[in-house]
Amino acid sequence: MKFAIQTIAISLTALILELFLPWYGIALAAFTFGYSLKSNANFLAGFIGITLTWGFQILRLDLQAATELTQSVASIVGLKEKYQLIVITLLLGGLIGGMAALTGSLLNQERKYSH
Amino acid sequence: MKVVKFLLSLLITVTLIYLLDNRWVVNGNPVPPLGKFLDPFHGFWRNLERNQNRAPLDEFTVPGLKGKVTIILDSLAIPHLFAENDEDLYFAQGYVTAMHRLWQMELQTHAAAGRVSEIVGPVGLNNDRYMRRLGMGFGAEQALQLMQSNPTARMIVEQYTNGINAYIATLNDQNLPFEYKLLDYKPERWTPLKCALVLMNMSRLLNMGDKDIEMTNALKLFGKDAIALLYPDHEMEEDPVVDKPGGWNFDPIKLDTVPLAVPDELIALHKMPGSDPDNGSNNWAVAGSKTKTGSPILCGDPHLTLSLPSIWYVLQMNAPGVNTMGASLPGAPGIVIGFTDSVAWSITNAQRDLVDWFKIKYFDDKREKYFLDDGWVHTRKVVERFVVRGQQDVYDTIVYTHWGPVTYDRNFHGENNLNDYSFRWTAHHVGEELMTLYKLNRARNHADYMEALDHFASPGQNFVFASVSGDVAMRVQAKYPVRRKNEGKFVLDGTKSSEGWQAFIPNAHNVMDKNPARGFVSSANQYPADSSYPYYITAPEYETYRNRRINQVLRESGDITVEDMMKLQNDNYNLKAAESVPVFLSYLDSTLFNAEERDAYTILKSWNYFNDVESMGASYYEAWLNNLEPLVWDEMESEKLDLARPTIYNTIKLIKEKPDLIFFDLQQTAEKETAKDIVQKAFSLAVEDIADWKAEHPNTEPGWADFKDSYIGHLLRLQPLSVHVRAPGNSDIVNALSKTHGPSWRMVVSLEKTGLKAWGVYPGGQSGNPGSRFYSNLIDRWTKGQYYQFSFLHKPEDLKSSTSLVFIPAEQ
Numbered sequence: 001m002k003f004a005i006q007t008i009a010i011s012l013t014a015l016i017l018e019l020f021l022p023w024y025g026i027a028l029a030a031f032t033f034g035y036s037l038k039s040n041a042n043f044l045a046g047f048i049g050i051t052l053t054w055g056f057q058i059l060r061l062d063l064q065a066a067t068e069l070t071q072s073v074a075s076i077v078g079l080k081e082k083y084q085l086i087v088i089t090l091l092l093g094g095l096i097g098g099m100a101a102l103t104g105s106l107l108n109q110e111r112k113y114s115h
Numbered sequence: 116m117k118v119v120k121f122l123l124s125l126l127i128t129v130t131l132i133y134l135l136d137n138r139w140v141v142n143g144n145p146v147p148p149l150g151k152f153l154d155p156f157h158g159f160w161r162n163l164e165r166n167q168n169r170a171p172l173d174e175f176t177v178p179g180l181k182g183k184v185t186i187i188l189d190s191l192a193i194p195h196l197f198a199e200n201d202e203d204l205y206f207a208q209g210y211v212t213a214m215h216r217l218w219q220m221e222l223q224t225h226a227a228a229g230r231v232s233e234i235v236g237p238v239g240l241n242n243d244r245y246m247r248r249l250g251m252g253f254g255a256e257q258a259l260q261l262m263q264s265n266p267t268a269r270m271i272v273e274q275y276t277n278g279i280n281a282y283i284a285t286l287n288d289q290n291l292p293f294e295y296k297l298l299d300y301k302p303e304r305w306t307p308l309k310c311a312l313v314l315m316n317m318s319r320l321l322n323m324g325d326k327d328i329e330m331t332n333a334l335k336l337f338g339k340d341a342i343a344l345l346y347p348d349h350e351m352e353e354d355p356v357v358d359k360p361g362g363w364n365f366d367p368i369k370l371d372t373v374p375l376a377v378p379d380e381l382i383a384l385h386k387m388p389g390s391d392p393d394n395g396s397n398n399w400a401v402a403g404s405k406t407k408t409g410s411p412i413l414c415g416d417p418h419l420t421l422s423l424p425s426i427w428y429v430l431q432m433n434a435p436g437v438n439t440m441g442a443s444l445p446g447a448p449g450i451v452i453g454f455t456d457s458v459a460w461s462i463t464n465a466q467r468d469l470v471d472w473f474k475i476k477y478f479d480d481k482r483e484k485y486f487l488d489d490g491w492v493h494t495r496k497v498v499e500r501f502v503v504r505g506q507q508d509v510y511d512t513i514v515y516t517h518w519g520p521v522t523y524d525r526n527f528h529g530e531n532n533l534n535d536y537s538f539r540w541t542a543h544h545v546g547e548e549l550m551t552l553y554k555l556n557r558a559r560n561h562a563d564y565m566e567a568l569d570h571f572a573s574p575g576q577n578f579v580f581a582s583v584s585g586d587v588a589m590r591v592q593a594k595y596p597v598r599r600k601n602e603g604k605f606v607l608d609g610t611k612s613s614e615g616w617q618a619f620i621p622n623a624h625n626v627m628d629k630n631p632a633r634g635f636v637s638s639a640n641q642y643p644a645d646s647s648y649p650y651y652i653t654a655p656e657y658e659t660y661r662n663r664r665i666n667q668v669l670r671e672s673g674d675i676t677v678e679d680m681m682k683l684q685n686d687n688y689n690l691k692a693a694e695s696v697p698v699f700l701s702y703l704d705s706t707l708f709n710a711e712e713r714d715a716y717t718i719l720k721s722w723n724y725f726n727d728v729e730s731m732g733a734s735y736y737e738a739w740l741n742n743l744e745p746l747v748w749d750e751m752e753s754e755k756l757d758l759a760r761p762t763i764y765n766t767i768k769l770i771k772e773k774p775d776l777i778f779f780d781l782q783q784t785a786e787k788e789t790a791k792d793i794v795q796k797a798f799s800l801a802v803e804d805i806a807d808w809k810a811e812h813p814n815t816e817p818g819w820a821d822f823k824d825s826y827i828g829h830l831l832r833l834q835p836l837s838v839h840v841r842a843p844g845n846s847d848i849v850n851a852l853s854k855t856h857g858p859s860w861r862m863v864v865s866l867e868k869t870g871l872k873a874w875g876v877y878p879g880g881q882s883g884n885p886g887s888r889f890y891s892n893l894i895d896r897w898t899k900g901q902y903y904q905f906s907f908l909h910k911p912e913d914l915k916s917s918t919s920l921v922f923i924p925a926e927q
Contacts, residue, residue, distance in 0.1 A: 022288065023154035024132045031128075057155035066166035066888035069293070073159055075835035076297070077147075089153040092135065096150070099128040106121035 003045055006037040010049030010101060018053070026050050026093060027100035034104025046101025047094040054093040058086055138299040140236065140505060148299050151288075162293040162886040173920050179277050180206060180924035185911045188918040191903060192881040192889040195431040195440075197911050202274050204434040205448050207922065209278025212428055213305075216445040216883040217282065218292040219424040221302055222830060224309040224446055227251050227316040229501070234300055236504040244511055245387045247499045248527055250520040250543055251319065255311035258545040262307065268549045272307040275448035279305040293884055294831065310549075313446035314573075318542035320419065322574035322593075324390040324655040325470035328382050328536075329759035331605045335381050336758075337750075345761045345778075346604075348653045349642040350768070354663050356465075356577055356591060356638040357628040360647045367649035368597050368618050375614065378474075378605050382534060383755045384523055389470070393846050393856040394419050395658055396463035397684070399637035399665060400581040400588075402630065406675045410867040411581035414680050415452055415461020416858040418851045421827040423836065423891065425879025426859045427452075431908060432556065439556040440873070440907050442860045445883075449552030452862060454873055454907075457559045458582045459864040463638045465575040465591045467654045468598070472536040473518040473609030482514050482535075486610045492517065518609055519543055537609055541594055546572020561586045561629065568592045569622050577638035583866045589636035590627035591643045595620045598651045620650055635669045637662065639849075659764040660690045660847040677874065680863050685900035686849040692736050693724045695767045699739070702774075702794040715802045726819050726845050733819035737845070738801035746793050749782050763847070770794065819843065825854055827878050827894065829885075836885050840878075840898045850900070863902065874902040 010033045017025035030046035039045055062070055074085040135150030152158045177184075182199035184207045189195065194211045198204040213220065225231050229246035231239035246252075262268040283302050295301060334342055398415040406412050419426055424445075431440035432450065441453015452461045477494075478484035484491040494514045501509040514521045518537035547570040554567030564580045568590055571578075575593030580586070596603075596616035607614045626643045628636055639661035643652060668683055696719060708716065715735050722732025740763070747766055751758040760766075769776055774790035781788050788796075805817050815821055820841040829836035844850030844857065851857055862875040876897045882889035896902065906914050 018154075018156035022136075023150050023157050024136065027128060027132060054155050058160060061155060061160045061163050064165045064167075065163035065886065067163070067886055067890060069159070069163055069886040072833075072835035072885060076833055085153075089155065092149060092153060096128070096131060096135070099124065099131060103121065103124040103128050106117065106124050109117050109121075 002037065003039040003041055006033050006039045006042070006045040006101075007049045007052075009033045009037055010046055010097065011052045014050055014053045014097070015056075018057075024096070026053070027096050030097040030100035031104040034101030035108045036104075038105045038108045042105035043098040043102040047098035049101070050097025051090045051094040055090055058089065062086075145236070145298070147297050151299070152296055157288045159293055159296050159886075161289045162296070162884055164882075164884065164887045166888060173918070174923060175921075176925045177210070177281055177922040178925035179281055180922055182924060184922040186211060186920040186922070187908065187911050187914050188920065189906055189914060190917070191429075191893070193429050193431070193905070195906070195908050195911070195914070196433060198432075198434040201434055201437070202270060204432055204437070205271050205274035206278035206281070208430065208432060208443070208448055209275035209280075209305075210282045210922070211278075211430065212443070212445050213279040213282035215881055215889075216424055216428055217279070217302060218294045219830060219883045220279075220309075220313075220446040221305075222294075223316060224312045227255070227312040227319070228309075229499070232501055232503045232509075234298055234504060237506055240501060240503060240509065242387075243501055244499075244527055245522075247511065248513055248520055248522045249319065249323075249538065250515075250540070251312065251315050253515075253520065254318075254540075254543045254545065255308055255315045257543065258311040258314060258548075259308050261545050261547060262311065262549060265547060265550065267553060268547060271448045271549055271553060272310045275310065276305050276307050293886060298831075310447055313444055314548050315542060317444070318540075318574040319390065320394055320574075321390055321464045321576075322466060322469050322542060323540065324392060324466055325468065325472075326655050326759040327468075327470065327472050327604065327606050328384060328386060329757050331378050332381055332756045332758055334377070334605060335379060344769075345765065346759070347765065349657055350659055350762065350764050351642075354666050355641060355645050356643045356662075357589060357626045357636075357648075358645045359628060359631065360645045363624075363644075363648055365624050367624060368620070370597060370599055370617050372599055375599065375602055376608050378608075380534070380606075381756060382536075382606070384528060384757060386523070386757055387528075389655075390466070391420065391856070392656055393851075393853060394464060395640040395661070395851065397637075397639045397661055397665060397849060397851070398461040398463045398577065398579040399635055399669060400459075400579050401635040401669060401672075401675050401680075402587045403585050405634040405669075405673055406865075408865065408867055410583070410865060411585060411587050412675060412677060412680050413454075413459040413461060413579060413581040413587075413864045413866065414684060414862065415463070415579065416684050416851075416861040417452065417462065418857055419859040420856055421825075421859060421878050423827055423829045423838065423879050423885075424883030425877055425881075427877050428881065429875065429877070429905075433908070437557050438909065440905060441862065442875070442877070447549070447552075449549060450556050451552060452860065453556075454864050454866075454871060455556065455558055456871065457584070458564060458580065459866060459871070459873070460555055460558075460564065460578055460580050461862060462576040462578055464640050465577045465593060465638075465643060466640065466657070467575060467593075467595055467643075467652060468603040469541040469573075469575065469593075469595075471518075471539045471603050471615070472606045473516070473539060473614065474606055475516055475518075475521060475535045475537050475609045477535065485516055487517060488610070488612055516609065517612070518615065536606060539615070541575075541596065542573045544572070544594060546570060546594060548572065560584060561588055564588065565590070577640075577643075579636055579638065581864070581866050583868055583871060586630055587636050588627070588629040589638060591625055591638075592622070593625075595625070595650075598653065600651050601653075602651070604653055624650070633670065637665050637669060639665055655759075656762050658847070659762070661849050661851065664688055664690050664849050677863055677865050677872070681861075681874070681900065681902055683849060684858070684861050684863070685844075687726045687843045689724045689726050689733065689736070689845070689848055691763065691767070691847045692722070692733075695770075696722065696724070696736060698767075698771050699794050699798075702770075702791040703798060704791075704795060707795070711806060712799060712802050715798070715805070726843055726848055726850075728820040728841060728843050729816075729818040730843075731817055731819070733845070734817045734822035735801060735805060737819075737822070738804045739797055742800040742804070743794065743797035746781065746797055747779060747790075750778060823854055825852055825857065827891075828855070838878075838891050838894055840894060842898045858897075861897070861902065871907065873905045873907060875905060876902045
């Protein structure tokens, strides 16, 4: 339960922060709830949280796209298929989210330990 | 322990963010900042436009306007601007052009200014240095000064600039154009200088053809007689742009003929490219006496290297006193090729020898003084600074003399034998091209057109004209130097100012014609005038096929319709083949044929000389010519020197008329070959090439469109953003679509008294965004030779069911 709440909190906060901050705002969202809503799978919560947010946005944009620019970009960066680009995008976002959430949770432990 | 874990995790996270937030070059390949670029909220995903229309009405406040501007975007995303005054009209043009094409405009002006290495790094440096050493910025600065001294021209560039900058001010990380994200940089503020650079760039693309150094080498190697035979000033006098023998009623400027010293030297230098001879164009206008409606029809199709985002941007501009529509060049205010309510005009390149190289005699190695006339004169040294991405700045000192910049010297292309030549080019001596556009865009009759053209200096163009009142006209306009015979064909002696241009041909003496008896005017980059024209004319080369085909069709036609004219713009008849294939075939010894050669012979024998999509004869002929020219002109291939091949017209003529000419002998073989041997050898090689092509393309016949494989390339040479087309035509054919060059815009205008009608198409689309459905949507009809009829509006309400953007001035 705590894991689910943490994941959703990261996902929604990232969505909001993306409107105001550069792309690495997602790290701030994951870090915050890695720290404050610490679960027993913080990396996974950050990973899934950001993947959800980014996946939702990609779906929204790509399904309505007028051209095959996604496929063209995939080719430009040396990939064959468009879905490979989507997977790599989600992995990158997930990795940053996961690492930031993990870092947050470790700070929480660190503070508990030192008090 | 916990501290270490936390710090380690933090370090990894921050490092990852840093790595993904920056652009890297890995093994020479640029990698975009992947985090930024792939983030679906800021990255390229945001450039995926929706496949649906914008809201029908969009109102927003734009600072810098005097009044309200209404912009109707039609179904092709062509903007129709309605402004209350000229200031707002040019502001709006700048704004909408930037809205669709900002990245392209900025890249092209960076390229012209020699600043591409700021964006792409060291790979751009050689070309950047070349642009500076051609004096591109030097010319643009002078053009800018002239613009700023004319209140109207100044208003136009300043308002256009303000409009572009107003658009740039709306950009943020999300809506930045795609290529900025890919290359990871941001647009800078637009300036009026950039408008001048766009025009300089057109001069470079069109009016910088030259072979003085090549001719000097040829003179030394082959002698005077060979020069006259291989490189005649013009190859035939048939069908010049204006043919009115004895009709030149003026006293030409005569120069005291100082005998020009003929140079005696070999210049070891590999030049950078000048204008591509495939940058040509067609235009013509037929008088009402030859058309079905009784009204004139005007046609134009400029040929350039095809690229995406498209070269042209189409729009309509309306304000009190002006209603004009047509193709504009992103970055230059006004309509370049188009029409008003009363007239239409188009342009083709009017190349002449406009480039000279003057040999400089320096006082000493410091290059601070050089000899001119009777003493030592100071040079001007300009230190150019190059900002190179990912590297330290590079500095280059360029020496300027009275003649112009010394392009090649010990610092640049030092492989030469260090003879310094100063580059003189008419484009350094500026005109008021923007005033020409301003006045053409408001022209009502022939007199207005003539007055507009008086401002025009470079690049030299054949301006075709037609009016609703029934006139058709042609004028070859530029600031052309008066040349003495052979002047400018070879390098010149820079120590004597008498070797330079002494005068320019007055505008009134330029080649022109109005309502000729034959009922039409036309131009296709051919020789400009009949032999009675009193000025000496020479050029690197003139076109000899498209012009004759166009004139033949126009002469034979009556009751001409708009459809006939569209058909002629897309005419694929290969006159060059018709004039050479029968002779080439007669030179072949069929007893030597293998099976494949026998088939090829049959295909060529039965070919109708049309370069249609499926034509195999066209493919064999092209392969044949591609092998023939290097064999014939093997003398022109040199590792150390630049030499120029004679034109294909002259090559074919010599093969026909002088088959025993020494140049047909292959230098590598001991035997003595004639034209017949060369033609046969080239034929065998061509058949082998086609066999290789077949092996690479199993299950495909070598039909012309597949063999040619035309494509429209993205400006960054990114294959996935380029478009290949199966299309007919070729260079030297009216439908001049070769592999990479072709009609960048086709326009047909019927100037009917009941209301002018216009059609057009171009290979691309209005938007420069590859994520927009307007990026390449016009290519399909363009490939098929089909057109769109334009909505030429008189008021915004004339077009139903469209999108309107309304700009409201911000409160002062």
